[in-house]
Amino acid sequence: MREVFRSGRSGTRLLMDLVLWILAVILVVAGILALFRRQILWGVVLIIVGLLVGPGGVSIFT
Numbered sequence: 001m002r003e004v005f006r007s008g009r010s011g012t013r014l015l016m017d018l019v020l021w022i023l024a025v026i027l028v029v030a031g032i033l034a035l036f037r038r039q040i041l042w043g044v045v046l047i048i049v050g051l052l053v054g055p056g057g058v059s060i061f062t
Contacts, residue, residue: 024054 027050034043 020053024050026050027053 027046031043031046031048031050034046037043
């Protein structure tokens with residue numbers, strides 16, 4: 001089972017990427033929901049922070 005998760009990176013790095021990805025998704029979804037509630041500024045801020053935090057984006061943690 002461990003062979004499935006093996007890549008060139010350590011397990012800690014993979015776990016951190018997963019946590020950052022989940023956090024980014026939560027922030028972006030919360031931003032979209034805020035936009036639907038007409039909280040434009042708060043929604044835009046949450047979406048931008050979600051894009052910055054995500055491991056696929058410009059992560060501020062790496």
